[in-house]
Amino acid sequence: MKTPTPHAFALFSGGLDSILAARLIMEQGLVVRCLHFVTPFFGKPQLIPHWEKVYGLEIEAVDVGEAFVRLLRERPPHGFGKVMNPCVDCKILMMRKAREIMKERGASFLISGEVLGQRPMSQRRDTLNVIRRDAEVREELLRPLSAQHLDPTTAEESGLVDRSRLLGIFGRGRKDQMALAERMGLTEIPTPAGGCKLAEKENARRYWPVLTRIDEPTVEDFELSNIGRQYWSGRHWLSMGRNESDNAALERLVRPGDAVLRVRDFPSPFSLARQITPWDAATLQDAASLVASYSPKGVRAAAASPDGTVAVRIQIDGESSFVNVVPRRVPELPWGEPEFVDVRKAIKAENQPTFDE
Numbered sequence: 001m002k003t004p005t006p007h008a009f010a011l012f013s014g015g016l017d018s019i020l021a022a023r024l025i026m027e028q029g030l031v032v033r034c035l036h037f038v039t040p041f042f043g044k045p046q047l048i049p050h051w052e053k054v055y056g057l058e059i060e061a062v063d064v065g066e067a068f069v070r071l072l073r074e075r076p077p078h079g080f081g082k083v084m085n086p087c088v089d090c091k092i093l094m095m096r097k098a099r100e101i102m103k104e105r106g107a108s109f110l111i112s113g114e115v116l117g118q119r120p121m122s123q124r125r126d127t128l129n130v131i132r133r134d135a136e137v138r139e140e141l142l143r144p145l146s147a148q149h150l151d152p153t154t155a156e157e158s159g160l161v162d163r164s165r166l167l168g169i170f171g172r173g174r175k176d177q178m179a180l181a182e183r184m185g186l187t188e189i190p191t192p193a194g195g196c197k198l199a200e201k202e203n204a205r206r207y208w209p210v211l212t213r214i215d216e217p218t219v220e221d222f223e224l225s226n227i228g229r230q231y232w233s234g235r236h237w238l239s240m241g242r243n244e245s246d247n248a249a250l251e252r253l254v255r256p257g258d259a260v261l262r263v264r265d266f267p268s269p270f271s272l273a274r275q276i277t278p279w280d281a282a283t284l285q286d287a288a289s290l291v292a293s294y295s296p297k298g299v300r301a302a303a304a305s306p307d308g309t310v311a312v313r314i315q316i317d318g319e320s321s322f323v324n325v326v327p328r329r330v331p332e333l334p335w336g337e338p339e340f341v342d343v344r345k346a347i348k349a350e351n352q353p354t355f356d357e
């Protein structure tokens with residue numbers, strides 16, 4: 001059963017530091033509730049029952065997708081890191097949300113697993129201070145793993161938390177954390193970091209066109225861009241499943257006005273053409289020929305037919321039409337995703353601040 005009023009809420013990524021930070025405060029007899037933030041770019045809410053069991057924590061998922069996409073749309077004031085990761089503003093956003101929850105639910109303070117000096121930018125002392133200031137959590141945010149290097153927070157000063165039992169971990173090494181995990185008897189150590197798609201170049205190539213070619217991109221648009229193969233030709237966007245699970249995920253994301261392309265009579269990838277700008281017949285035909293090229297049986301049928309074509313069904317809002325196309329992996333239009341170097345150039349050209357993480 002969940003406890004009604006925790007003493008503290010902990011920002012919980014699922015990484016080792018966030019587990020240790022929460023457990024360290026629980027060791028002092030305080031009640032801690034963990035918050036696991038979820039967006040189309042990070043968060044694994046499906047692992048919560050497992051984490052709760054293995055680490056003895058209470059964890060709830062907090063969906064901040066809308067606010068996060070708004071941050072991307074409006075551009076992060078502290079800029080993007082090395083890829084498309086707005087770490088400083090991401091942390092501010094999560095802390096603000098955590099603070100709101102803390103106030104609403106009557107808890108006294110917040111916990112995060114940040115370690116001073118661990119990362120080049122977002123965990124430097126001055127950046128940590130900016131995050132604390134901008135998220136308005138100066139008094140409430142306790143970082144138990146590095147607390148001895150930081151000023152005492154209200155929870156320490158009031159005696160609720162015994163500062164002498166907090167740690168002074170500094171830097172990138174993992175030795176201290178591993179020793180602590182062993183002392184706490186943790187049987188499962190999560191693999192280090194990873195898990196944020198915005199920090200991966202391959203994913204930035206998916207997200208940048210969504211952010212820059214759609215006037216008001218939504219959470220659902222970014223969810224769509226996470227799935228299968230992604231093709232862009234100007235403002236025409238085609239998503240194609242690579243397997244049954246992609247196909248099912250794409251099918252769930254179809255919304256009014258989307259065109260669904262599938263080869264008639266033969267298995268083919270589920271392909272979703274989103275109408276950001278109206279699709280003319282020639283563009284749809286071109287996309288259909290690309291879709292057909294991913295249907296091995298369709299390709300064989302086309303080769304065996306007198307005119308070298310196969311029929312592709314195009315369905316928009318329940319209305320079907322058919323086009324006969326020659327399957328082409330390289331069709332007329334330049335379908336593809338931007339190269340990562342071009343994404344970075346575009347980010348720089350926007351003249352916003354960037355940071356080195």
Ligand code: SF4
Pocket residue numbers: 042085086087088090091196197198199
């Ligand atoms: S890596 Fe991703 S989840 Fe982590 S702070 Fe940066 S943007 Fe946020």
